Amino acid sequence: MTTISSSYDPVPELAHGNNYLTHTRGVLSWLFTLDHKRIGVMYLVGILGSFFLGGVFAVLVRTELLFQGEQVLTDDQYNQMFTLHGAVMTFLVIIPGIPAALGNFVLPIMLGAKDVAFPRLNLASFYLWTLGAIFFLAVLASGGLDTGWTFYTPYSIETNTAVIGATAGAFILGFSSILTGMNFIVSIHQLRPPGMTWFKMPLFLWALYATAIIQVLATPVLAITLLLLIAERTFQVGIFDPKLGGDPVLYQHFFWFYSHPAVYIMILPAMGVISELVSVFSRKHIFGYRFIAYSSIAIALFGFLVWGHHMFTSGQSNMMNMIFSALTFSVSIPSAIKVFNWLATMYKGSISLATPMCYALIFIFLFGIGGLTGLFLTTLATDIQLHDTYFVVAHFHYVMMGGTMIAFFGALHYWWPKMTGRMYSEMWGRLAAFLVFVGFNTTFFPQFVAGSQGMPRRYADYKEMYAGYHFVSSIGSYIMAVAFVIMACYLLHSLFRGRKAPANPWGANTLEWHCSSPPPHQNFDEQPAVGDCYDYSGLEYDTATDSYVPKSRTAVTT
Amino acid sequence: MAEETLTTAQSHGHGHGEHPPHLAHHFESPGQQFDACKFGMWIFLCTEVLMFSGLFCAYAVYRANHPEIFLYAHKYLDTNLGAINTAVLICSSFTMAWAVRAAQKGQQGLLIGLLALTLLGGFGFLGIKYIEYEHKFHKGLLPGAQYNPTVTPGDHGNGDKHAEMGDHELITSEHDAGNAHTAPPGAAPARHDEEPAVAPTGVKPTEQTGLEKTTLPQAAPPPAGRSMEHDHAHEHGMTGRPNNVHLFFGIYFAMTGLHGIHVLAGMAFIAWVLKRSIAGEFGPEYFTPVDLVGLYWHLVDLIWIFLFPLLYLIH
Amino acid sequence: MAIDEFAESMSLASAPSPSASFWLPPQGSTVAQGVDSVFYYIFWISLFFFALIVVLMVWFVFRYRRRPGHEAQQTATHSIGLELTWTIIPVIIVCTMFYKGFASFMDMAVPPANAYEIEVVGQKWSWNFIYPNGYIDSELHVPVDRDILLTMSSEDVIHSFFIPAFRVKKDVVPGRFTKLWFRATNPGEFLVFCTEYCGTQHSDMTTTCYVHPVGEFEKWLAKASNFLDQMTPAEGGKLLYQRRGCTQCHSVDGISGIGPSFKNLFGKSHLMTDGSTVTVDENYIRESILNPQKLIVAGYEAVMPTYAGRLTDREISAIIAYIKSITEGYSGDESVPEESSAPANEEAVGDKPGANANEGRQTNDE
Amino acid sequence: MTNTHAQEHSGEVGHVVPMGILVGVWLALMVLTYVTVVATKIDLGELNLWLAMLIAVIKASLVVLYFMHLRYDKPLNSLVFVGGLVFVALFLGIALTDSAEYQPDVIHQEALESLPTSNT
Known part of the structure; x- marks a missing residue:
């Protein structure tokens, strides 16, 4: 076995230009790479591009709703815009988001391994994602999609927009998700270094493990649902088509059996990131490690029992309504445990407001609202009033956008120095974070009130009484758009003229900070030592290099 | 889609290892690599089981709520052909398991022979499936809108006198259905839901072509008058045939079609492993691809073990 | 006529009734009160916990902000007691929420007997x-x-x-x-x-x-x-034309939509999809209302649903009268009622602008 | 189901299933197939379905335990397989319960085959 260096050895400096970015040159070396870090970066570029595309659709939707009547889009175009916004954001951005882009990059290094368990499969997942994205672009070019991202039958059977193209795209993206999940499960089981037991693993890996379980168990049911929908359209099989004796409510069971666990695929990695950020930027050991780890698994498993709360008004039987309402409350408990544990971690810490921590705090604020408004939608009586109104739109944007995407940007800033070897500008980072926070709340808080006042969802036009809410919401969406443009600018700027990043700028103790920034091709020359990844006592701030270095050997108190 | 990615799952095993030949650089020992591959394969099999669970769920829901359709329609299926198919798959599963054993013991000749036998079993299964599909296409026993039976149940395709009339019937029904993209009967039986990537673009099936529109109950009688309960008498149309019998064939073609695709994929992998075993790559210290393809083939057999009684032995 | 009387008897001011609140519209039914109480029960609990989290977070960020001379104190890293409290308390609260929602849902879900x-x-x-x-x-x-x-x-x-x-x-x-x-x-x-x-x-x-x-x-x-009694068949036909979904496909201004336009239709002869030509007369209109799939005008799809059993004979003849009335130069037996003859009557026939949104809107050409 | 003889040495990694078991399982599967086909001849009413399912489960577990040598494998693999089945059962169970509950409300149109003449 290889020698184990002590956990506080100084990080081996790389000969200039020998990191994973410069290991080999040329486009082909990127397109056919098996290196998980390069695959992660390629995913990141694809996902940020899709996020920009989805954002354009969102701004168009909000511009149409700025005033009553028709502004820029006809009814049909509006229906296509909100459908494509939903489909692109869920399938292309937020489901692969944190696991595929950042998880791929960080997981093997956190495990002290050279790569994921199946590198070729990892590259295949990326190309499946790209193929799925191409299908979505083809759908965009060939007449769009106007069924909503849920493809409810019988409308999705009889509309003449490119439903088959979109469902085929989602089918392929599903496989990309399954294979990434499988890769992560096997890597976490098989590639943990000696000394890293399950409860010495970083919490981000617990979150990715729980996410992978859902990806593997839920996505196949989406695959068969989409296959049957394609069969409906091409051969009129009649399983979901009421004209042929089929049952549209059965389609909703099929669809939501996947799509509710899918929302936990989206939020769990975000929670994993927040656990890391809160601990590092408070210089405090994480509080309640086991409870946070177990709550990730609990959310993953309970997530499979609750899909019926999307169907309270759909004609689902009253008995199932009651069972699903009761079960859905079980999912809110682990989320509450996590939030309280994060707060307990911050207690008596030394909290720095670097940009990643700004996003972590914004996450706790927005996810707090998102999670608590979920209670209204879980309770039967209030869900009857609130279902399919803007209250639901606001709820899931607070949890998906306010939760997952905010955590994604926090993680992006946290691992930016490690991925690119460059530091971004803290001032611009904090400004953009503040603007995102202001823009987000201006956009979505009015939608809560519009929704509870009865404003239905997916409306191209609205009655007079909802005009005020929509106006404020549209203004908010422009503020958010500006904030993201600012973020894009300063991150791109840092790529070329950012300060050279030290090995450990934030003073974290997970293994990816024990190698250089950007890390070498093979991550570690010899097996890194596995200590307690939330114990920061062995690191001290070195003003010269503006980074954290292991304390001088004599003073090391083990 | 998943099929060819699967091959990468197996091929990762034999990277350019420094010490033992087939050890990938990021694994410590062949044991760790073998366990990782088996574990990854079992996770993949789990996703396959969940994918077919969707079809079993559709089957269960429609059988529970419309038992008369299944009782009536299963008589169209030929139980003997189904039983032969089950036997064929079990034998090819046996030869596959034996082949894995042969690989583990390094018996190259036996390995190659057994893999060939398994491949033959696959062809046999698909051949019988083709006969069954041919009979159904011929007799108009198709899913959904194209359902236009020209044969009474129990007449297992040997009712030749129906043959010519059947074609005529089918042509008209084809014309009525009016959706150009349904595979014309008699042509090679279009696999029911081949890989969607090649599916025709979303041609909108015209709404009312020959289909009975959902006729709403008469408006005149006050709603309370209409019987809500599930009255079986209403179930049976004029000819004693329960309505929506095409649902059975929708589910039949979905299940056996998707299973057929997986048999085809399995045969592709076996052929690929056969080629490599002829090249002598496998032996006691490295036989992972044979083992993984064997697991996949056994899963395909496993699913047929459940499909056979559910579709053919309805009582 | 219905709307005028209705408005008078109501003398309704448009101000929302007092039971409207910031979050919820006015309460118009018996269950509304129950739903609102559940809504506000959850609202106040959520507000309390949200305020608790945000105040704690902001206080910690300010109180323990990183500054020279301030070090993070190593507190305990886990405590079973704390974990149990913030597990059990939310479970209890959540159970009460479920029960309140379930009870109020029960009244909503089970329709009373003689409704x-x-x-x-x-x-x-x-x-x-x-x-x-x-x-x-x-x-x-x-x-x-x-x-x-x-x-x-x-x-x-x-x-x-x-x-x-x-x-x-x-x-x-x-x-x-x-x-x-x-x-x-x-x-x-x-x-x-x-x-x-x-x-x-x-x-x-x-x-x-x-x-x-x-x-x-x-x-x-x-x-x-019995609106047909109070108006000429043509007007009754016009009301049926607007109310029964004909507007979705048939226009009255000559522009053909999913179906042919009714303007100047009566007496004309049309080429059918099966090659025959048919002059539009009473029984052709009656036939295409009751069995629309049989004869389709060339160039149109057979998508019209049957109205058999949903239009009485009297209503069908009213529609026929209406089609005649919008055919210029048709000096049929009924006198063609000019548009202006009974505007009040026209107005009273439930054409409240805006309320019945689909009345005026022609579906644009597919 | 512990892995009886550990194969940590770099040679044999998997477990070799003895020939006797392979042939035995094969014969059992063929006999069970025959039994399940014959079983449909006897009319047990509702029980027929469950009998067929029982035989199918026995055959399936034979294949899984011996042909796929799950019995000699690491317990993690069987946990994955059985875990998947639990979620399949959850999905089928709830879909069946719900569709049975709202079945009385479903409208039964006339048979698709007998196109109704216009009934004024």
Whole structure:
């Protein structure tokens, strides 16, 4: 076995230009790479591009709703815009988001391994994602999609927009998700270094493990649902088509059996990131490690029992309504445990407001609202009033956008120095974070009130009484758009003229900070030592290099 | 889609290892690599089981709520052909398991022979499936809108006198259905839901072509008058045939079609492993691809073990 | 006539009734009070916990901000006691929420026995309400303080029947019935929305629910259901043309939509898809209303649903009269009523602008 | 189901299933197939379905335990397989319960085959 260096050895400096970015040159070396870090970066570029595309659709939707009547889009175009916004954001951005882009990059290094368990499969997942994205672009070019991202039958059977193209795209993206999940499960089981037991693993890996379980168990049911929908359209099989004796409510069971666990695929990695950020930027050991780890698994498993709360008004039987309402409350408990544990971690810490921590705090604020408004939608009586109104739109944007995407940007800033070897500008980072926070709340808080006042969802036009809410919401969406443009600018700027990043700028103790920034091709020359990844006592701030270095050997108190 | 990615799952095993030949650089020992591959394969099999669970769920829901359709329609299926198919798959599963054993013991000749036998079993299964599909296409026993039976149940395709009339019937029904993209009967039986990537673009099936529109109950009688309960008498149309019998064939073609695709994929992998075993790559210290393809083939057999009684032995 | 009387008897000011609140619309039905109490119960608990989290977070960030001389103190890294408290307390709170929601849902879910049944048929972008005496209207009229049971079904795709003021919502699913009941507490006009995405004009699929004061409803129903008696057949035909979904496909201004336009139709001869030519006369119109699939004008698709059993013979002849009335130069036996002859009458026939949104809107050419 | 003889040495990694078991399982599967086909001849009413399912489960577990040598494998693999089945059962169970509950509300149109003549 290889020698184990002590956990506080100084990080081996790389000969200039020998990191994973410069290991080999040329486009082909990127397109056919098996290196998980390069695959992660390629995913990141694809996902940020899709996020920009989805954002354009969102701004168009909000511009149409700025005033009553028709502004820029006809009814049909509006229906296509909100459908494509939903489909692109869920399938292309937020489901692969944190696991595929950042998880791929960080997981093997956190495990002290050279790569994921199946590198070729990892590259295949990326190309499946790209193929799925191409299908979505083809759908965009060939007449769009106007069924909503849920493809409810019988409308999705009889509309003449490119439903088959979109469902085929989602089918392929599903496989990309399954294979990434499988890769992560096997890597976490098989590639943990000696000394890293399950409860010495970083919490981000617990979150990715729980996410992978859902990806593997839920996505196949989406695959068969989409296959049957394609069969409906091409051969009129009649399983979901009421004209042929089929049952549209059965389609909703099929669809939501996947799509509710899918929302936990989206939020769990975000929670994993927040656990890391809160601990590092408070210089405090994480509080309640086991409870946070177990709550990730609990959310993953309970997530499979609750899909019926999307169907309270759909004609689902009253008995199932009651069972699903009761079960859905079980999912809110682990989320509450996590939030309280994060707060307990911050207690008596030394909290720095670097940009990643700004996003972590914004996450706790927005996810707090998102999670608590979920209670209204879980309770039967209030869900009857609130279902399919803007209250639901606001709820899931607070949890998906306010939760997952905010955590994604926090993680992006946290691992930016490690991925690119460059530091971004803290001032611009904090400004953009503040603007995102202001823009987000201006956009979505009015939608809560519009929704509870009865404003239905997916409306191209609205009655007079909802005009005020929509106006404020549209203004908010422009503020958010500006904030993201600012973020894009300063991150791109840092790529070329950012300060050279030290090995450990934030003073974290997970293994990816024990190698250089950007890390070498093979991550570690010899097996890194596995200590307690939330114990920061062995690191001290070195003003010269503006980074954290292991304390001088004599003073090391083990 | 998943099929060819699967091959990468197996091929990762034999990277350019420094010490033992087939050890990938990021694994410590062949044991760790073998366990990782088996574990990854079992996770993949789990996703396959969940994918077919969707079809079993559709089957269960429609059988529970419309038992008369299944009782009536299963008589169209030929139980003997189904039983032969089950036997064929079990034998090819046996030869596959034996082949894995042969690989583990390094018996190259036996390995190659057994893999060939398994491949033959696959062809046999698909051949019988083709006969069954041919009979159904011929007799108009198709899913959904194209359902236009020209044969009474129990007449297992040997009712030749129906043959010519059947074609005529089918042509008209084809014309009525009016959706150009349904595979014309008699042509090679279009696999029911081949890989969607090649599916025709979303041609909108015209709404009312020959289909009975959902006729709403008469408006005149006050709603309370209409019987809500599930009255079986209403179930049976004029000819004693329960309505929506095409649902059975929708589910039949979905299940056996998707299973057929997986048999085809399995045969592709076996052929690929056969080629490599002829090249002598496998032996006691490295036989992972044979083992993984064997697991996949056994899963395909496993699913047929459940499909056979559910579709053919309805009582 | 119905609307004028209705407005007078109501002398309704448009101000929302006092029971409206910041979060929820005015309470228009018996269950509304229960739903609102559950809503505010959850609201105040959520606000408390949200405030707790945000105050703690902001305080910690300020109190323990990183500054020279301030080090993070190593507190305990886990405590079973704390973990149990913030597990058990939320479980208890959440159980109370479930029970309150469940109890209030029970009143909503189980329709009372002898409710007044109205059948609702949702179709692409308009509602049809079939009253017990067979009269079909595109707006919902109900008596106040009476249990109303809606038995709903859809003709094409999934719609959803939602009256915000009554706190009731239920999907309208093709191929099955779904039931919804409410009991309106105060007279007035309440908006009805479709809340399940159903295509192009999903946002226009709104109508109004008129709650009549005690005794007024029967009078309205009697007057409305024999509207043919109070007007010439042509006007009755025009009302049927607007109310029964003909507007979706047939225009009256000469522009052909999904179906041929009715303008100048009577007496003309058309080439049919099967090659024959047919002159448009009474029994051709009657035939294409009852069995539309048989004869289709060339160049059109056979997508018209049958109206067999949904239009009485008298209504069909009224429609025929209307088609005649908009054919210039047709000196048929009835006198062609000019547009201006009885505007008041015209106005009173329920053409309240805006309320019945689908009346004026022609579907643009597909 | 512990892995009886550990194969940590770099040679044999998997477990070799003895020939006797392979042939035995094969014969059992063939016999069970025959039994399940014959079983449909006897009319047990509702029980027929459950009998067929029982035989199918026995055959399936034979294949899984011996042909796929799950019995000699690491317990993690069987946990994955059985875990998947639990979620399949959850999905089928709830879909069946719910569709049975709202079945009385489903409208039964006329048979698709007999196109109704226009009935004024």
